[in-house]
Amino acid sequence: MPYDEKLVAPMREEVQKIGARELRSVSEVDEALGDAKGTTLVFVNSVCGCAAGGARPALQAALKHSVLPQSVVTVFAGQDIDATNRARQYFGEYQPSSPSFALLRDGEPVYMVHRHMIEGRSPAAVAESLTAAFDKYCGVSV
């Protein structure tokens, strides 16, 4: 059951201020990820304080890196359920978890930060994993 939207709104805003475009419907997800060219980071936002409280600052830190994906989008697990389920269909054989990050290149998932890779790690450590993936998959010569 989704949480009260009043509780969730600050978490949405936090991610949007960082620079991620929020996708709240299936059509918005398809528009952003379907037939995509280039690189896209999908952040699966979550209410869970156990991991999401570190994931959002990690995203903020990672997006200050010199090499970035061409677009950054977000869906909210447990809140925008249809949109999140649709986004996960683009993640191939990677299993759903939230919070999580999926890096897509030309529509294919090339890197995933699962929830278990966020739990217990500092935002800086998670950001380091993300920026290493940006360097590997989002640079000019890949």
Added chain:
Amino acid sequence: MTGHVFHPGHHDLHGITVVLETNGPQMFVGRFDSQDEKGVHLIGVSVFDPVTSTQSSEEFLNRTRRFGVKVDRAHYLVPLTSVLQIRPLGDPE
């Protein structure tokens, strides 16, 4: 909301994705929910059973770390007497 935890007062491992090794052949990976007199309650659980699996336990864990937890059971209660070791899935080997 950064750093905010919604469920204070729980077990230290609450919400953490763990590997639970048993003193039998089965191994479980799932989110640690709670522990009580009945045992350890896991949520979103992947079950490794060497009798039915084509993978070794090491292959199972490596694949789970890479591709995530493939949920076989929404909830699983592991009796305390069966628990050998519990560690976060994200911990290095």
